Amino acid sequence: MVYALPYICRPMDTKHALLQVAVEIFADSGWRGTTTRRVAEAAGVNEVTLFRHFGSKEMLLQAAIQWVAARDLPPRLPETPEHLGTELLGWGLGIHMHATRHAKVIRTALAEFEEHPELAPVACEGSASAGEDAVRYLTRARELGLIAYEGSLEAATMMLMQAIFMDGITRGVVSGCDLLPADEAVRAFVDLTLRALDARVVA
């Protein structure tokens, strides 16, 4: 006797279910921990179906990382700065939220780059473009006379972004990050950056 309910609980098609579950298990357990049996079982799908869709574990994981990276992009800054303080704070909070939301995958991917370098470009694309975005924004702000600092805006951007990013992916995992609540920390980082840049904050 078989209780056949596959056609009952199939919220999205098989392929997307497998991608979603693969990302989650990868985030929790890394490359080696993501076994095809676990993924198939968690997706409510036969293991053979997994191989029929993706061919191999490697292709499944690459597709999964690519899929999740393309689905949720980090926030962007406006083309021309108007309210430096407000805009940069909103951006910082967005980056932090983005990092927190994907903290587990990011931490895992960061470790797996050693053994699976092919993951790096697709996984880093988002944060790289966010950095370029911020540099462009600050450069424009300096052109507009909103920033007096004459040093490297790349360095200032890197400092702000890396601090926010690191806070986002380690919060709750590493002791010593919880001295300040998340949004207060981001606010402080943005404030300190604007002070360092001698910014004339308008709003």
Place this chain on the structure above:
Amino acid sequence: MVYALPYICRPMDTKHALLQVAVEIFADSGWRGTTTRRVAEAAGVNEVTLFRHFGSKEMLLQAAIQWVAARDLPPRLPETPEHLGTELLGWGLGIHMHATRHAKVIRTALAEFEEHPELAPVACEGSASAGEDAVRYLTRARELGLIAYEGSLEAATMMLMQAIFMDGITRGVVSGCDLLPADEAVRAFVDLTLRALDARVVA
């Protein structure tokens, strides 16, 4: 016929060789990738010997992480600030070097905390105390009138440390971190921090 050379190539005793090799393989391949066979082979030791010394893979890895964390500590700041700029720069360069030297283990450990939380306290101890050290130093500097900034010094410390740390452990792995050479980046981060703190740099 057996070519017995175990007593020839035994630079340190078996236990330390196993610890050393375990850390290296763990850094490269993570918890699951660190198989007892690989560790034993790389240490030039029989696999059975590994189990006789440490009982289990789990106990071996815990001992190994603890051992490496206690062996190489992050740099410290002087008790009372004298030359803010110089001292903070030296400290920052030291932190960055420390992070770079152990980048692989740190990235791996950061990912494994999810599955093996028992690693976290012993692995994070060093960086946590470095942070407290820096906060104490800056607080003393403010008491001495070297810093005008009246906001949170914890936030400023976190920002500086996390930026340096993140740069150290991702440099060469993540694209977009190589815009500036390492020491220039650290120098810029320290400069920006001192500007944000309205520091009167003496030397």
Place this chain on the structure above:
DNA sequence: ACGTTTTGCAAGCACTCACTTGCTATGGTC
């Protein structure tokens, strides 16, 4: 009603994993 695509199921393959057992050889100490 038809053929095609997608899925499930059972079984198996060759391999690796952590870990154990039983026995032997070596080195230093009394």
Place this chain on the structure above:
DNA sequence: GACCATAGCAAGTGAGTGCTTGCAAAACGT
């Protein structure tokens, strides 16, 4: 020479790994 801690070796256990094969039953468009 006896003793003992430390090491090696060969073999094996039971569980898991990625992946394949063969076949039957759905699901779907026409």
